Amino acid sequence: TQLLEQSPQFLSIQEGENLTVYCNSSSVFSSLQWYRQEPGEGPVLLVTVVTGGEVKKLKRLTFQFGDARKDSSLHITAAQPGDTGLYLCAGTPGSNYQLIWGAGTKLIIKP
């Protein structure tokens, strides 16, 4: 069974601090996605990483796909209250259309 483990499960920090959240697996994924979900809403796709070692930046968010394509990280610089939400990673195991989802990291940024 392929699993994606996200850590930490919960993170509460002050505005302006930096943070990193992780998405780890023992399995290889052909691609991995990061989503942000706000309460009462569906997840919104932030980024898709495909190549081992790939780094993508989205303003203050930096996403990295591990060299072996088994793990990924999301780093946020100078976090803002608007970054508050549930961050979910989801991986595609090969050419299968199904996404394997992590349980998410609940992030709270305090003003």
Add this chain to the structure above:
Amino acid sequence: NAGVMQNPRHLVRRRGQEARLRCSPMKGHSHVYWYRQLPEEGLKFMVYLQKENIIDESGMPKERFSAEFPKEGPSILRIQQVVRGDSAAYFCASSRGTAQGKLFFGSGTQLSVL
């Protein structure tokens, strides 16, 4: 350019009643996925449909649950004889082709079974 539309947003049912959840995909999208989410958890795949076809229903309970995506109209997730354990948020997502991550989600239906 409307996104994925789900209705109702909130649905309250008593045990034993039927729940019907609707999902209209984004314009031009012919692939629909249904997910279930419990509080503080990730999404659990239920079923994947294309127009008039169920492609994969491996995540959907064999009993009481059914899904359809007719040629005309929205996709429907139907839960018969609901039980308290069915209470959850049900999300629909659509894509133009097979997912590979390019999924667009609706705002979900929160089902509460009394």
